[in-house]
Amino acid sequence: MSTPSEPGLTEVVGERRHLTNLAYRMLGSLVEAEDAVQETYARWYAMSRPRQDAVEAPGAWLTTVATRVCLDLLGSARVRRERYVGAWIPEPLPDRREWVGGPSGGGGAESADPADRITLDESVNMAFLVVLESMTPAERVAFVLHDVFRYPFAEVAEMVGRTPAACRQLATSARRRISTAQAPVTPVGRSVGTPVPAVPAAGQAALVRRFKEAWEAKDIEALVGLLDPEATMTADGGGLVGTVLRPVDGGERIARYLIHIADKAPGLTLLERTVNGRPGLVAQHAGVTVTVAAFGLTDGRVARIWAVRNPEKLRPWTEYGPN
Numbered sequence: 001m002s003t004p005s006e007p008g009l010t011e012v013v014g015e016r017r018h019l020t021n022l023a024y025r026m027l028g029s030l031v032e033a034e035d036a037v038q039e040t041y042a043r044w045y046a047m048s049r050p051r052q053d054a055v056e057a058p059g060a061w062l063t064t065v066a067t068r069v070c071l072d073l074l075g076s077a078r079v080r081r082e083r084y085v086g087a088w089i090p091e092p093l094p095d096r097r098e099w100v101g102g103p104s105g106g107g108g109a110e111s112a113d114p115a116d117r118i119t120l121d122e123s124v125n126m127a128f129l130v131v132l133e134s135m136t137p138a139e140r141v142a143f144v145l146h147d148v149f150r151y152p153f154a155e156v157a158e159m160v161g162r163t164p165a166a167c168r169q170l171a172t173s174a175r176r177r178i179s180t181a182q183a184p185v186t187p188v189g190r191s192v193g194t195p196v197p198a199v200p201a202a203g204q205a206a207l208v209r210r211f212k213e214a215w216e217a218k219d220i221e222a223l224v225g226l227l228d229p230e231a232t233m234t235a236d237g238g239g240l241v242g243t244v245l246r247p248v249d250g251g252e253r254i255a256r257y258l259i260h261i262a263d264k265a266p267g268l269t270l271l272e273r274t275v276n277g278r279p280g281l282v283a284q285h286a287g288v289t290v291t292v293a294a295f296g297l298t299d300g301r302v303a304r305i306w307a308v309r310n311p312e313k314l315r316p317w318t319e320y321g322p323n
Contacts, residue, residue, distance in 0.1 A: 011058050011059060012041075012044065012058050012059075012062065015058070015059050015062045015063070016037060016041075016117065017117045018059075018063070019036075019037045019040060019062060019063065019066045020033055020034065020037050020114050020117040020118065021117065021118055021119055022063065022066060022067070022070075022144070022145075022149060023036040023037055023066055023069075023070055024093075024114070024118050024124070025123055025124065025129075025132070025144045025148060026067075026070040026074065026140060026141055026144050027070055027073060027074065027077065028090035028091065028129050028132065028133060029077075029090065029091050029313075030091045030093070030114050030115055030118075030316060031091070031312075032073055032077065033114055034114040035073070036066055036069045036070050036073055037066060037114070039069050040062055040065045040066040040069055041062075043065055044058075044061070044062060044065070060155075063159065064158065064159045067141060067145065067159040067160060068159070068160070068161075070141060071137055071138070071141055071160065074137035074140065074141070075137055078137070084238065084239075085237070085238060085239030085245070086235070086236060086237055086238065086239065086243065086244075086245040086246075087234045087235065087236050087245070087246075087247065088133070088236060088238075089126075089130070089234060089236040089306050089307075089308050089313075090126065090129040090130065090133065091308070091313040091316075092126070092275050092276055092280075092292040092294060092306075092308050092313065092314075092316075092317070093115055093118055093120065093124060093275070093276045093277070093316070094115060094273065094274070094275070094316050094317050095120060095273070095274035095277075096115070096116055098273050098274060113316065115316040120274070120276065120277035121277060122277070123144075123148045124276050124277055125276050125277055125278050125294075126275065126276045126278070126294035126296070126306050127181075127296045127304065128178075129276070130181075130306070131177055131178055131181040132144070134177055134181075135173075135174050135177055136170075138160065138162075138170050139170045139171075139173050139174040139177070140174065141159075141160055142156055142160065142162075142167045142170035142171045142174065143170070143171050143174035143175070143178075145159060145160075146167070146171050147171060147174070147175070153167045153168050153171075203300075204278065204279045204295075204297055205272070205279040207226065207279075207295075207297055207300065207301075207302065208272060208279040208280065208281060208295055209272060210222075210226055211223070211226050211281075211295075211302060212270050212272060212281055214226060215258055215259075215262065215270065216262075216270060218259050218262055218263075220255050220256065220259055223251075223254075223255035223258060223259070224251050224252050224255045226301060226302055227251030227252075227254055227255060227301060227302050228251055228298060228299075228301040228302060228303040229250065229251045229252075230249075230250070230251070230303070231249075231250065231251045231254055231301070231302055231303050231304065231305070232247050232248070232249050232254075232303075232304055232305070233247060233248040233254045233257070233304075233305040233306075233307065234247045234248075234304075234305070234306055234307070235248075235307040235308075235309060236306075236307070236308045236309060236310050236313070237309045237310055238309075238310035238312065238313070240310055240311055240312065241290075241309050241310070241311065243307070243309050244257070254305065265285055267285060267286070268283055268284070268285055268290075269283070269284045269285070270282070270283055270284075271283075271284065273292075275292055275293070275294040275295075276294055278294065278295065279295065280292065280293055280294045280295055281293045281295075282317065288318065289314050289317045289318050290309065290314075291307050291308065291309050292307075292308045292314060292317055293305055293306065293307045293308075294306045294308075
């Protein structure tokens with residue numbers, strides 16, 4: 001059994017945050033990301049001590065294994081999501097600093113919750129993750145490794161078992177999808193980038209606040225004015241809770257639907273919270289988080305709403321109370 005005194009153990013354990021960041025961007029699911037990381041470490045510790053010692057760069061070995069595990073999971077996930085009830089939206093990420101009971105920081109042991117290990121930057125905003133869902137597993141992995149985490153194509157090729165030229169072509173195809181969707185991403189590099197500021201961009205936060213206030217007041221005219229006329233709202237209930245199974249298109253239709261929700265759920269509390277590094281809203285009923293909404297904003301209006309209601313995807317949001 002490994003002990004803290006064994007050479008290289010600190011390096012191996014220290015890779016968990018990087019692997020979790022990598023896996024979440026590849027999979028769009030905290031649960032699946034943690035499963036991938038757990039499987040990666042299981043394979044490491046299943047090796048004999050001489051085989052571990054023979055690995056020149058444990059971090060590179062772990063990243064390669066995690067990448068291949070993610071590729072396998074992406075293939076099976078596509079099949080599962082074809083059978084998913086309604087729309088499938090990536091699992092939303094909280095910013096624990098906004099919740100009572102969040103991590104205190106400092107040099108203590110790393111949290112067991114994978115959500116606490118995800119660096120919040122542009123590569124986890126919901127619009128970007130949704131575009132990643134449109135890619136093939138190979139495109140997504142090649143793009144995340146090269147364009148997001150800045151691995152050279154020669155290293156990407158070794159991780160995915162393809163030629164550098166093939167990986168370059170996959171990343172190019174992925175960039176076309178990003179460009180078509182107009183979902184920019186800032187590369188985060190090997191160190192997984194720079195966290196977003198504690199206070200979100202003032203303009204984005206102000207727009208979401210006005211949206212919240214209009215929804216609370218059931219002011220349909222104000223909501224319509226804040227929504228792009230071509231706005232789209234997508235909800236994810238996973239068949240476990242009631243919600244629309246198809247996207248709601250058009251600013252006025254969305255506004256009317258939101259008022260309908262408010263009428264059906266008296267006592268709904270709306271909280272302004274950071275969702276995947278951007279200003280968002282959390283809806284609570286009787287103190288329980290029932291919906292997490294991420295927003296795509298364009299030209300001073302709300303153009304996209306992603307409302308996650310599947311309780312299995314809201315677990316990271318249910319453990320702490322609001323400040």
